[in-house]
Amino acid sequence: MVVGSGAVIEVVGVGAAGLSSLGELERALVAAAEVVIGGERHLEMIEPASGQDLVTWPVPLKPALPSLVESWGERRVVVLASGDPLVSGIGSTLIELLGASRVRVHPAVSSAALARARMGWSAEESEVVTLVGRDVDRLRRDLSRRARLIVLTSGAGGPALVAGLLVDEGYAASRITVLGDLGSVAESRTDGMARTWDGRLTPRLYIVCVECRPDAGERVARSLVPGLVDAAYEHDGQLTKRVVRAAALAHLAPQPGDVMWDLGAGAGSVGIEFARQHPRNRVYAVERDPERAERVRRNARSLGVPGLSVVEGESSGLLAELPTPDAVFIGGGATTSVVELAWRALSPGGRLVVHGVTVETEQVLVASRLAHGGSLSRISVEDLEPIGSFTGWRPARAVVQWSVSKPAAQPSQGYRGDDDR
DSSP states (O other): SSSSSOEEEEEEEEEEEEESSOOOOHHHHHHHSSEEOOOHHHTTTTTOOOOOEEEOOSSHHHHOOOOOOOHHHTSSSSEESOOOTSSSSSHHHHHHHHHHGGGGEEEOOHHHHHHHHHOOOGGGGGGGEEETTTGGGGGGGGGOOEHHHHHHHSSSSSHHHHHHHHHHHTOOTEEEEEETTTTTTTTEEEEEEEGGGOOOOOSSSSSEEEEOOOOOOOOOOSSSSSOOGGGGGGSOOOOOOOOHHHHHHHOOOOTTEEEEEEEOOTTTTHHHHHHHTTTTTEEEEEEEEEEHHHHHHHHHHTOOOTEEEEEOOHHHGGGGGOOOSEEEOOOOOOOOOHHHHHHHHSSOOOEEEEEEEEEEEEHHHHHHHHHHOOOEEEEEOOOOOOETEEEEEEEEOOOEEEEEHHHHTTOTTTOOOOOOO
């Protein structure tokens, strides 16, 4: 947040029809502003009044924004934005920087609302997915048999990228609709299918609507319920198996906006499924082996959470640099020192889950339970497999699981993470 104070910044949403879509209050704010800032398209809409400065956004925006805002001081500033400035817009960025008390938002009808109206989709039966400033792989998380997705993206190649991802995921039969210049006299609509989408021209302002239809005989949709099939992951044997993984995530109890550490990530499966539970969840996977770390990145992208952060190195030397966690999973290399570091770092009310398969690690977990409480379980799984012309049960290596919640009233014992939530 910017240090210091200043005048309230008025952020005015403008529809595709231009300033004629503004109400009387918003027009008056623009007319009285000493500084009007926006993109070139927005600034071209107005005739500047005497003494009024028109400023285009700097590129790149975020690094230059704090000093730009401070330069305005007590001047009357109006920011022009498209549609609802709080839908992947500058309004959210300014509030994050200055706080809600310094920013007043005047939204127009959002492009997502207009898209739902044109498609005849209710808010309850459709999802808005933003790819603005994000990797297109983020969309993989939201694909399912009956999904209706309103995708916010940018750039002339956006629809083609979405179509290519759908084909790659086995949704080539999905219907794609590109709605251009919504709310203006130049409004357009282009319909097609993912498998036949070509490099056709895209309006400068557009939104992509997807009605997901899986191809016959293709892979089963990846559920958001913990416990994806093991085959969903690329791994070298260092993988928390499906049943055990589901048990770990049940105790980790992900909630929207949680920060999680996955220490000794291996293939990254527990952290990835934690991240898949909600788009606002942030996961830091710590892995000392560079090859495995790169594998975690590939798995995260393929499963729709490309924003997962992979940190290479030893856990004990890196944890002080990470944000304070709400949940910690230790799947490999659980020593007394690492467990204690994680416990001290954990936020009050946070959850810690540790797995072990060796007697030495089991002793660490028994001692940790005596020190901090929680539950200790031994999980054994047997799978039916062929034995010649017959079948029999093949036991997997048993996993000892310690799970514990930190008392809500207990302070974090002096740990100072970089908590920027």
